[in-house]
Amino acid sequence: MLEKFLAGRRRGELSDGELAALEASVDAIVEFPARQIIVPHGKRVETCMLLLEGFMTRYMDGADGERQLVALHVPGDFVDLHSFPLRVLDHDVGSMTPVKVARFTHEAIERLIVEFPNLARQMWFSTLLDAAMHREWIFRLGRLGASGRVAHLFAETERRLRMVGLSEGRSFALPLQQSDIASACGITPVHTNRVLRDLRERNVVTFSRGTVRILDLAQLHREAEFDDGYLYPSDR
Amino acid sequence: MLEKFLAGRRRGELSDGELAALEASVDAIVEFPARQIIVPHGKRVETCMLLLEGFMTRYMDGADGERQLVALHVPGDFVDLHSFPLRVLDHDVGSMTPVKVARFTHEAIERLIVEFPNLARQMWFSTLLDAAMHREWIFRLGRLGASGRVAHLFAETERRLRMVGLSEGRSFALPLQQSDIASACGITPVHTNRVLRDLRERNVVTFSRGTVRILDLAQLHREAEFDDGYLYPSDR
DNA sequence: CGACAACTTGAAGAACCTCAACCCTTGTGG
DNA sequence: CCACAAGGGTTGAGGTTCTTCAAGTTGTCG
Numbered sequence: 247m248l249e250k251f252l253a254g255r256r257r258g259e260l261s262d263g264e265l266a267a268l269e270a271s272v273d274a275i276v277e278f279p280a281r282q283i284i285v286p287h288g289k290r291v292e293t294c295m296l297l298l299e300g301f302m303t304r305y306m307d308g309a310d311g312e313r314q315l316v317a318l319h320v321p322g323d324f325v326d327l328h329s330f331p332l333r334v335l336d337h338d339v340g341s342m343t344p345v346k347v348a349r350f351t352h353e354a355i356e357r358l359i360v361e362f363p364n365l366a367r368q369m370w371f372s373t374l375l376d377a378a379m380h381r382e383w384i385f386r387l388g389r390l391g392a393s394g395r396v397a398h399l400f401a402e403t404e405r406r407l408r409m410v411g412l413s414e415g416r417s418f419a420l421p422l423q424q425s426d427i428a429s430a431c432g433i434t435p436v437h438t439n440r441v442l443r444d445l446r447e448r449n450v451v452t453f454s455r456g457t458v459r460i461l462d463l464a465q466l467h468r469e470a471e472f473d474d475g476y477l478y479p480s481d482r
Numbered sequence: 483m484l485e486k487f488l489a490g491r492r493r494g495e496l497s498d499g500e501l502a503a504l505e506a507s508v509d510a511i512v513e514f515p516a517r518q519i520i521v522p523h524g525k526r527v528e529t530c531m532l533l534l535e536g537f538m539t540r541y542m543d544g545a546d547g548e549r550q551l552v553a554l555h556v557p558g559d560f561v562d563l564h565s566f567p568l569r570v571l572d573h574d575v576g577s578m579t580p581v582k583v584a585r586f587t588h589e590a591i592e593r594l595i596v597e598f599p600n601l602a603r604q605m606w607f608s609t610l611l612d613a614a615m616h617r618e619w620i621f622r623l624g625r626l627g628a629s630g631r632v633a634h635l636f637a638e639t640e641r642r643l644r645m646v647g648l649s650e651g652r653s654f655a656l657p658l659q660q661s662d663i664a665s666a667c668g669i670t671p672v673h674t675n676r677v678l679r680d681l682r683e684r685n686v687v688t689f690s691r692g693t694v695r696i697l698d699l700a701q702l703h704r705e706a707e708f709d710d711g712y713l714y715p716s717d718r
Numbered sequence: 719c720g721a722c723a724a725c726t727t728g729a730a731g732a733a734c735c736t737c738a739a740c741c742c743t744t745g746t747g748g
Numbered sequence: 749c750c751a752c753a754a755g756g757g758t759t760g761a762g763g764t765t766c767t768t769c770a771a772g773t774t775g776t777c778g
Contacts, residue, residue: 288711306621309707314624316617328614331607336614336712363596370606371567377609378564378572380616381552385542387623388550388668392734424757432624437734439758455743471545475524476572628766660725673766675726691775719778726773734765741758748751 248272248348251298251322254409255372256480264362271354277346284325285339291329293349297321300345301421305429306337315430316383317376318403322410324372330355331373343421378476387432390471393441395431398470400451400458405474409481415463421456484508484584487534487558490645491608492716500598507590514577520561521575527565529585533557536581537657541665542573551666552619553612554639558646560608566591567609579657614712623668626707629677631667634706636687636694641710645717651699657692 248269252260260268273293278284284302285291297319304317304325316337319325326339330352359366379402386398403420407413424442425435433441446452450466452459460466467473484505488496496504509529514520520538521527533555540553540561552573555561562575566588595602615638622634639656643649660678661671669677682688686702688695696702703709 304617306617308621308625312625314621316620328610331603331610332614332714334714337617360599366602367567370609373606373613374564374567374609377613377616378568380613380620381540381542381573384552384616384619384623385544385550387620389544389548423755434735435756436736436758440734443758478568478570659723670767671724672726672768676766679726721778722776724773724775727771729770730768732765732767734763736763737761739759741756743756744754746751746753748749 248296251296251410253411253480254320254322254406254477255324255375256368260368261364264365267358267362268365271350271358273349273351273354275346276349277344278341280341280343280345283338283340284345285329285335287335287338290334291326291352293351294327294330294355295325295347295349297323297325298346298348300341300343302339302341302345303426303430304337304339313429314432315426317379318399318430320403320406320410321412324369327369327373328376330369342426375478378478382476386470392431392433392437393444394469394471395433396427396438396441397445397451397466398472399427399430400453400460401466401470401472402477404458404460405472405477405479409477409479415460417457417459419456420453420458424453427453484532487532487646489647489716490556490558490642490713491560491611492604496604497600500601503594503598504601507586507594509585509587509590511582512585513580513582516577516579516581519574519576520581521565521571523571523574526570527562527588529587530563530566530591531561531583531585533559533561534582534584536577536579538575538577538581539662539666540573540575549665550668551662553615554635554666556639556642556646557648560605563605563609564612566605578662611714614714618712622706628667628669628673629680630705630707631669632663632674632677633681633686633702634708635663635666636689636696637702637706637708638713640694640696641708641713641715645713645715651696653693653695655692656689656694660689663689 249265299321302319302325303315305313305315307313326335329335386395390398404413404418407418408415412418424438428435428438442453449461450469451461485501535557538555538561539551541549541551543549562571565571595605622631626634640649640654643654644651648654660674664671664674678689685697686705687697
């Protein structure tokens with residue numbers, strides 16, 4: 247049942263036994279409404295969640311209330327696996343859409359990694375994939391202009407969704423508002439709007455009512471300086 | 483021999499046996515000159531390095547040759563432990579000063595984590611600390627202005643050096659050039675110079691010839707919106 | 719002392735932000 | 749079915765921040 251969700255975050259294969267043990271360890275399938283804090287920062291965490299449906303984000307709020315997204319999570323992501331070694335998160339985890347997750351208690355994770363060292367390795371790998379994406383976001387914010395940042399967000403998300411079968415490479419659902427894109431890219435909502443118009447008018451990509459339509463993938467990647475190597479894709 | 487270096491990146495304690503095994507696993511103590519690429523991106527990596535002396539960085543270069551630092555490493559950091567699960571790095575690792583490192587082969591790491599599950603956990607934790615710092619850098623770049631970014635870099639580095647006994651809280655060695663600070667903060671060297679003058683003239687912090695002198699720590703933290711929680715400090 | 723690299727400063731312009739108004743869509747109650 | 753409210757999206761004008769380019773100045777090392 248979980249197998250198809252794990253395609254985007256694997257280093258090598260999972261055995262049938264490992265997969266079965268993972269599925270047997272699921273504490274519960276849980277649903278949350280959109281726009282809700284799922285895991286607050288600074289509080290002891292006892293579970294981890296594998297995202298099955300919907301979009302989630304991790305974010306930090308600044309002193310003036312301005313929000314910075316630090317990650318966008320798509321189905322297949324082990325959203326807060328970081329909380330297992332860390333125990334307390336330095337950031338909030340929230341839902342952007344209604345979401346469905348498979349919840350695991352930390353005790354269950356503990357048992358799994360003792361019994362299946364390969365699963366431990368896979369989980370470590372998964373969290374380091376998050377770290378690699380963090381680094382790419384640092385690069386995006388530090389070295390790209392506003393339109394490059396938005397292009398990069400689209401390019402990365404398209405590539406990640408394609409890994410789990412949620413994009414065919416031309417258009418995909420990205421149920422965010424312009425202000426969410428602004429929060430991810432370190433720019434204002436107003437400027438995000440202008441950037442989107444610019445990308446649209448130059449026939450690179452359009453974003454409207456939660457759908458991204460890529461008109462020129464090569465140009466999108468060029469403007470984003472995007473190379474998918476950091477995602478360690480298994481499907482190429 | 484390694485013990486004093488590990489103070490900043492521990493979750494709980496290491497037993498004498500674990501420490502001894504770690505020390506026995508050191509492949510070699512290696513020195514590198516300043517300003518050298520130590521681990522290039524995209525190439526299979528077979529070893530990891532624990533930084534003993536000097537400063538190292540991880541960075542990515544953009545299409546126009548502009549460099550973005552994604553991490554600054556201080557003594558005690560397991561610099562490229564990410565390469566163990568990832569096998570290939572998405573970024574370069576380089577020395578800023580002459581450095582001395584303890585090198586471990588991946589095979590040695592493999593043996594260690596099989597025999598000492600607690601070491602495996604510590605190593606996972608260490609890489610997630612890097613991820614937490616990455617998130618903070620994302621916040622810094624996305625939500626702070628130029629002087630806040632520089633202040634944040636100084637605040638974070640001071641706190642980390644204090645954890646390993648290399649800062650007393652008032653002044654510390656940070657052997658970087660203004661252009662390195664620029665690379666870390668996503669601003670130009672020229673603007674970095676103006677920001678440093680501003681911080682100096684407002685009696686917050688000075689930076690001169692590789693030394694940071696903190697004049698008003700509270701104000702530095704305020705401007706950086708700095709809270710050390712994400713470093714999971716064990717010394718408070 | 720001379721050469722070189724790093725640092726410093728000024729001036730002009732580009733990128734992005736702020737503020738304020740308006741538009742368009744969607745949902746709701748009469 | 750219409751009126752209207754609310755939230756998100758769009759546009760314009762003007763200001764701030766940061767960049768770019770170019771010209772010094774300072775410090776270091778042979």
